[in-house]
Amino acid sequence: MEIQPEKTTIVLFSGDLDKAIAAFIIANGAAAYDHEVTIFHTFWGLNLLRKDEHVPVEKNGLEKMFGKMMPRGPEKFGLSRMNFAGIGPKMIKHVMGKHQVLSLPQLIEMAQEQGVNLIACTMTMDLLGLKKEELIDGLDYAGVAAYLAEASDANVNLFI
Amino acid sequence: MEIQPEKTTIVLFSGDLDKAIAAFIIANGAAAYDHEVTIFHTFWGLNLLRKDEHVPVEKNGLEKMFGKMMPRGPEKFGLSRMNFAGIGPKMIKHVMGKHQVLSLPQLIEMAQEQGVNLIACTMTMDLLGLKKEELIDGLDYAGVAAYLAEASDANVNLFI
Amino acid sequence: MEIQPEKTTIVLFSGDLDKAIAAFIIANGAAAYDHEVTIFHTFWGLNLLRKDEHVPVEKNGLEKMFGKMMPRGPEKFGLSRMNFAGIGPKMIKHVMGKHQVLSLPQLIEMAQEQGVNLIACTMTMDLLGLKKEELIDGLDYAGVAAYLAEASDANVNLFI
Numbered sequence: 001m002e003i004q005p006e007k008t009t010i011v012l013f014s015g016d017l018d019k020a021i022a023a024f025i026i027a028n029g030a031a032a033y034d035h036e037v038t039i040f041h042t043f044w045g046l047n048l049l050r051k052d053e054h055v056p057v058e059k060n061g062l063e064k065m066f067g068k069m070m071p072r073g074p075e076k077f078g079l080s081r082m083n084f085a086g087i088g089p090k091m092i093k094h095v096m097g098k099h100q101v102l103s104l105p106q107l108i109e110m111a112q113e114q115g116v117n118l119i120a121c122t123m124t125m126d127l128l129g130l131k132k133e134e135l136i137d138g139l140d141y142a143g144v145a146a147y148l149a150e151a152s153d154a155n156v157n158l159f160i
Numbered sequence: 161m162e163i164q165p166e167k168t169t170i171v172l173f174s175g176d177l178d179k180a181i182a183a184f185i186i187a188n189g190a191a192a193y194d195h196e197v198t199i200f201h202t203f204w205g206l207n208l209l210r211k212d213e214h215v216p217v218e219k220n221g222l223e224k225m226f227g228k229m230m231p232r233g234p235e236k237f238g239l240s241r242m243n244f245a246g247i248g249p250k251m252i253k254h255v256m257g258k259h260q261v262l263s264l265p266q267l268i269e270m271a272q273e274q275g276v277n278l279i280a281c282t283m284t285m286d287l288l289g290l291k292k293e294e295l296i297d298g299l300d301y302a303g304v305a306a307y308l309a310e311a312s313d314a315n316v317n318l319f320i
Numbered sequence: 321m322e323i324q325p326e327k328t329t330i331v332l333f334s335g336d337l338d339k340a341i342a343a344f345i346i347a348n349g350a351a352a353y354d355h356e357v358t359i360f361h362t363f364w365g366l367n368l369l370r371k372d373e374h375v376p377v378e379k380n381g382l383e384k385m386f387g388k389m390m391p392r393g394p395e396k397f398g399l400s401r402m403n404f405a406g407i408g409p410k411m412i413k414h415v416m417g418k419h420q421v422l423s424l425p426q427l428i429e430m431a432q433e434q435g436v437n438l439i440a441c442t443m444t445m446d447l448l449g450l451k452k453e454e455l456i457d458g459l460d461y462a463g464v465a466a467y468l469a470e471a472s473d474a475n476v477n478l479f480i
Contacts, residue, residue: 006472011318013182015241018363022333022479025443029464033472043178044241062251069242081335081364082389095382095447123185126259127252144189151316152166152193156471158331158479159182159318171478173342175401203338204401222411229402283345286419287412304349311476312326312353319342319478 007154008035011147014160015044015070017077017089017104021096023160024107030156031114038154039111040147042121045160046130047071048108049120055134063129070128073136074104112138119146167314168195171307174320175204175230177237177249177264181256183320184267190316191274198314199271200307202281205320206290207231208268209280215294223289230288233296234264272298279306327474328355331467334480335364335390337397337409337424341416343480344427350476351434358474359431360467362441365480366450367391368428369440375454383449390448393456394424432458439466 008030012023023039031037041049052073059067071077082088096103102110112118119140125131132141140146151157168190172183183199191197201209212233219227231237242248256263262270272278279300285291292301300306311317328350332343343359351357361369372393379387391397399408416423422430432438439460445451452461460466471477 008468011182011186013179013320019333022331022363025464026331026468029468033465033468035468035472043182062255091382092447095449099443099446101443101447123259123261127255127261129255144185145193148168148186148189148193148195148316152195153315155473156468156477157316157318158477159320160333160479171342171346173339173480203342222415283419283421287415287421289415304345305353308328308346308349308353308355308476312355313475317476317478319480 006035008156009038009151009154011040011159012045013043015047016080018079019160020048021104027111027116031116037116038150040119042124046124049135057131057133059129066128166195168316169198169311169314171200171319172205173203175207176240178239179320181264187271187276191276198277198310200279202284206284209295217291217293219289226288326355328476329358329471329474331360331479332365333363335367336400338399339480341424347431347436351436358437358470360439362444366444369455377451377453379449386448
């Protein structure tokens with residue numbers, strides 16, 4: 001009889017740097033313990049998966065505006081508190097580097113290397129007008145049903 | 161031997177439009193997969209269950225003030241970010257309609273039709289001075305013990 | 321065969337008064353039902369465990385600044401909404417007292433009396449420069465691995 005691996009799922013709803021760091025530290029920790037880990041990126045959390053450069057794709061006026069107003073990838077994320085117009089994130093990144101904690105882009109890369117399943121919520125992509133070409137490689141594209149299928153037999157399910 | 165249905169519980173603490181939409185999309189998805197779903201509305205999340213009209217009930221001064229300052233139902237909720245004094249919610253509602261995503265009031269109605277158990281946290285009602293007459297029909301009234309009883313044998317438990 | 325107690329874990333990431341109250345009400349409720357409860361205090365949630373007086377310890381410049389800007393313990397926490405420069409928390413504390421709901425410091429004390437395991441996230445301590453001497457007594461000190469070990473066989477896992 002084969003032993004099923006433990007599963008961990010995270011809904012990453014937040015667009016905050018600090019919450020995204022927490023999510024990816026937990027995800028990488030769980031993956032290191034051989035959990036099958038899924039992060040479902042929805043709403044503001046989907047912006048974490050955007051490439052940091054402008055990608056020319058067809059958009060309507062509102063989609064263009066959303067695209068400009070929302071952060072392109074982890075480097076553009078701000079803190080949920082003590083953000084101080086971007087000084088807070090600089091300070092946090094400084095102390096993380098000093099204490100040899102991986103940066104958020106490194107945490108995302110490590111998660112992908114460890115086989116963490118990063119899902120881009122297709123409903124959010126539709127609503128905000130984000131296209132596959134604008135997102136990083138190696139993602140799955142799915143809706144809430146796929147998330148629930150994973151969460152139903154996971155031990156640890158978090159909404160962040 | 162009867163098979164127990166899977167259970168999903170959500171603590172809806174947040175008073176944000178976007179988080180409430182996420183909560184009810186997950187709840188309706190789980191209910192569609194025959195999960196027994198419970199949403200425990202506490203703190204700011206209780207305001208989602210308020211009727212949108214003024215209901216004349218006896219209140220002390222502080223309770224009257226809370227009642228006026230807090231949103232009456234889903235139509236009055238704002239976004240957790242990009243709210244822009246109410247323009248953000250209008251844009252989100254617009255794109256949700258365009259993409260045939262149910263609005264928050266429709267999601268709540270559908271949840272009730274699917275038998276999702278909506279609990280109003282009685283401690284929060286006491287603290288904020290909200291009376292049963294001010295809340296929508298078809299709710300359960302209970303405290304944290306009732307929530308924990310459901311969560312203890314649920315597969316998916318989220319705090320939103 | 322001995323019956324394993326049910327387990328509940330909470331990641332307390334938030335530095336908001338209202339979310340911390342919710343976390344400790346759930347934790348105390350679960351402990352009252354004989355769950356083994358763990359609260360993992362990380363990021364802003366670590367500030368809840370600070371003593372309310374200044375403790376003279378060696379810090380570098382950035383650590384001193386973090387120490388001054390972040391709240392020292394539960395009495396200094398603000399609300400996630402309707403904070404109004406500290407008037408909101410006063411109102412909430414007033415109505416909690418009136419309705420015989422325990423205050424946050426009392427909820428923390430009760431959690432410790434009930435054997436709730438309060439973990440201070442050591443990575444956060446390093447990043448923010450918080451020392452053991454600055455935190456209340458009776459804590460465990462651990463990282464994400466210890467949290468995941470508890471969460472893996474817990475029934476209820478929440479991120480607050």
